Amino acid sequence: FFFFSVTSLLPSILQQPARTLTYYSLRNGKRKTVKAVIHRFLRLHNGLWVRRKAGYKKKLWKKSAAQKKRLRELVLCTRTQCKLLDKMTTSFWKRRNWYVDDPYQKYHDRTNLRV
Secondary structure: OOOOOHHHHOHHHHOOOOOOOOOOOOOOOOOOOOHHHHHHEEEOOOOOEEEEOOOOOOOHHHOOHHHHHHHOOEEEOOHHHHHHHHHOOOHHHHOOOOOOOOOOHHHHOOOOOOO
16 A cells, blocks of 8 residues: 655645744844835835835846847836835835935925825
């Protein structure tokens, strides 16, 4: 007789989804920021989030100059993405920052914009 483990045959069904958001930290009992959001996105003070296009660093040797230029552009996230990213960060990252020679200074305040 052969005894097979069911878990080895069906790993994708039994695999639990990974939740990276910590609701209660062990040390302080407070929410924690997902660091991947901070590294990949930039939050403007009006609540919008800015990101790079996917693949802007990948396989540049095979992409044309026009495609590389398009990939270097920044993209605004949608409303649902902004809400999700706000839930994944704490209030520390939502406060206003005043940087010297900030290239995004004119984008922090927007008029006639519904988010």
